[in-house]
Amino acid sequence: MTLAATPPDALDAALLDAARDWLPGRRWFPAKGTQAELTLVGSLALAQDVRVLLVRARSGSIDALLQVPLVLGVEPATGTAGSADTVESTATDVVGTVDGRAVLDGAAHPSFVAAWLAAADGPGAVVDPATSRAASGEQSNTSVVLRAAPQAPAPVAILKVLRALAPGENPDVDVPRHLVDVGSSDVPAPLAWLEATWPDASGSPVQGYLGAMSAFVPQAQDGFELACDVARRGEPFDDLARELGAVVAGVHADLVRAFGTDTATAPQDGPAEVAAAVAGRFAWAVSAVPQLARFGPGVDAVVAQVRALPVAPPRQRVHGDLHLGQVLRSGSRWFVTDFEGEPLAPLAARTRPDLALRDVAGMLRSLDYAAAVGGLTGPAAQAWTDAARAALLDGYASAAVARVVDAEGRAVLLRALELDKTLYEAVYESRNRPTWLPIPLAGLERLAG
Numbered sequence: 050m051t052l053a054a055t056p057p058d059a060l061d062a063a064l065l066d067a068a069r070d071w072l073p074g075r076r077w078f079p080a081k082g083t084q085a086e087l088t089l090v091g092s093l094a095l096a097q098d099v100r101v102l103l104v105r106a107r108s109g110s111i112d113a114l115l116q117v118p119l120v121l122g123v124e125p126a127t128g129t130a131g132s133a134d135t136v137e138s139t140a141t142d143v144v145g146t147v148d149g150r151a152v153l154d155g156a157a158h159p160s161f162v163a164a165w166l167a168a169a170d171g172p173g174a175v176v177d178p179a180t181s182r183a184a185s186g187e188q189s190n191t192s193v194v195l196r197a198a199p200q201a202p203a204p205v206a207i208l209k210v211l212r213a214l215a216p217g218e219n220p221d222v223d224v225p226r227h228l229v230d231v232g233s234s235d236v237p238a239p240l241a242w243l244e245a246t247w248p249d250a251s252g253s254p255v256q257g258y259l260g261a262m263s264a265f266v267p268q269a270q271d272g273f274e275l276a277c278d279v280a281r282r283g284e285p286f287d288d289l290a291r292e293l294g295a296v297v298a299g300v301h302a303d304l305v306r307a308f309g310t311d312t313a314t315a316p317q318d319g320p321a322e323v324a325a326a327v328a329g330r331f332a333w334a335v336s337a338v339p340q341l342a343r344f345g346p347g348v349d350a351v352v353a354q355v356r357a358l359p360v361a362p363p364r365q366r367v368h369g370d371l372h373l374g375q376v377l378r379s380g381s382r383w384f385v386t387d388f389e390g391e392p393l394a395p396l397a398a399r400t401r402p403d404l405a406l407r408d409v410a411g412m413l414r415s416l417d418y419a420a421a422v423g424g425l426t427g428p429a430a431q432a433w434t435d436a437a438r439a440a441l442l443d444g445y446a447s448a449a450v451a452r453v454v455d456a457e458g459r460a461v462l463l464r465a466l467e468l469d470k471t472l473y474e475a476v477y478e479s480r481n482r483p484t485w486l487p488i489p490l491a492g493l494e495r496l497a498g
């Protein structure tokens with residue numbers, strides 16, 4: 050069912066007041082370190098003593114609608130922490146008090162999860178809300194791991210509670226739903242999802258997702274951590290990269306089956322569009338990180354090579370932010386997750402048909418990151434990444450791309466898309482992890498130095 054937010058009442062106002070000091074300390078709070086203005090947009094009474102506050106946080110250019118599930122006056126969940134599958138936390142934050150009753154962070158609370166499951170759409174799964182555990186290591190959202198029963202050996206589902214709400218399509222929910230519909234088994238199957246309506250800034254009702262629950266991938270290792278470990282041990286990543294390339298090609302083929310290709314873009318318009326996009330990305334990146342200006346001549350050369358191509362492949366739905374941290378290795382299989390697209394891009398850009406090679410370029414960049422974070426330098430890093438890159442491309446061996454672009458054209462496009470991603474990464478790292486900025490800078494030296 051689609052829930053409808055109601056105008057905030059006195060209890061909602063008291064709950065927000067209780068949460069004011071707690072909110073800015075959350076990892077998912079978008080305006081850390083600022084005096085953000087917090088206003089109540091509405092609330093959802095999910096069950097007795099379970100409320101979801103919709104809180105608008107504004108500070109400078111930041112304007113986000115936050116989902117804040119709270120549970121009133123119920124003791125924190127208790128249980129056994131930790132498992133072989135994921136690092137979990139049983140702690141339920143006490144947010145504050147209202148009328149002498151404890152106000153608890155609801156996201157991983159059994160009462161919230163039970164109410165969420167009762168309201169959600171989708172095929173569902175047998176899960177026991179009493180087994181809810183917040184997964185650690187989250188950044189932008191809060192994920193909750195669920196088992197079928199308290200004694201069950203492994204989780205069966207993972208519920209992602211979206212923290213920043215946006216109206217309309219959510220590619221992270223909609224894309225896996227479509228992929229599973231066409232028979233894909235390369236993504237964790239969506240099991241349940243919940244939508245709501247709320248008033249936008251002008252007061253008009255809009256609809257969007259509050260969260261989604263997917264099948265839990267057991268004993269999964271994050272692809273980036275795995276690749277860094279392999280690099281650290283000085284072992285080749287080639288076989289894993291080849292398998293990964295094949296899985297990415299399979300997901301691309303399934304995305305075409307699910308969404309088709311873009312017939313509105315004539316293939317001959319492709320190269321000019323790609324060239325213009327790389328040039329635009331460079332201008333954007335230089336405005337954010339002025340030291341990138343020195344790569345101007347190299348970027349111009351790559352842009353000119355792309356513009357001179359006779360054709361580009363047709364566009365299709367893609368992952369949009371594919372890197373090793375978005376894939377999970379479980380047993381002998383890879384799974385692709387997190388179809389949200391680049392978090393710094395607007396929704397329209399993230400859902401627009403694009404070149405499938407953009408995802409391949411993202412993976413190639415990730416190999417550079419894994420080599421660097423794994424401690425490889427100089428010729429050893431070069432040899433490790435060269436071999437893994439070749440294996441990934443070999444595994445990918447995209448028939449669709451080969452049909453319209455020859456090998457030379459594909460190499461030009463891949464270089465341009467890698468450059469584009471590296472410029473994005475330079476901005477991302479300068480904003481989020483300045484000590485990692487040397488990784489994309491080294492990439493820019495290679496691609497446009």
Ligand SMILES: Nc1ncnc2c1ncn2[C@@H]1O[C@H](COP(=O)(O)OP(=O)(O)O)[C@@H](O)[C@H]1O
Pocket residue numbers: 184187188189190191192207237263264265266267269271374377386387
């Ligand atoms: N279906 C799944 N099974 C097991 N673990 C998962 C699954 N989906 C995500 N994860 C784990 O949860 C983490 C966060 O998921 P992600 O979709 O990247 O969340 P966010 O959008 O908040 O960054 C991932 O790094 C991964 O380790």
Ligand SMILES: O=P(O)(O)O[C@H]1O[C@H](CO)[C@@H](O[C@H]2O[C@H](CO)[C@@H](O)[C@H](O)[C@H]2O)[C@H](O)[C@H]1O
Pocket residue numbers: 273370372373374387389390391392393411414415416418419474477
């Ligand atoms: O996972 P997100 O959707 O939040 O993506 C953002 O953060 C990523 C880092 O967590 C960032 O990825 C970059 O760092 C990765 C290693 O941590 C590396 O594997 C990627 O290749 C590199 O791009 C991603 O760019 C950003 O959008």
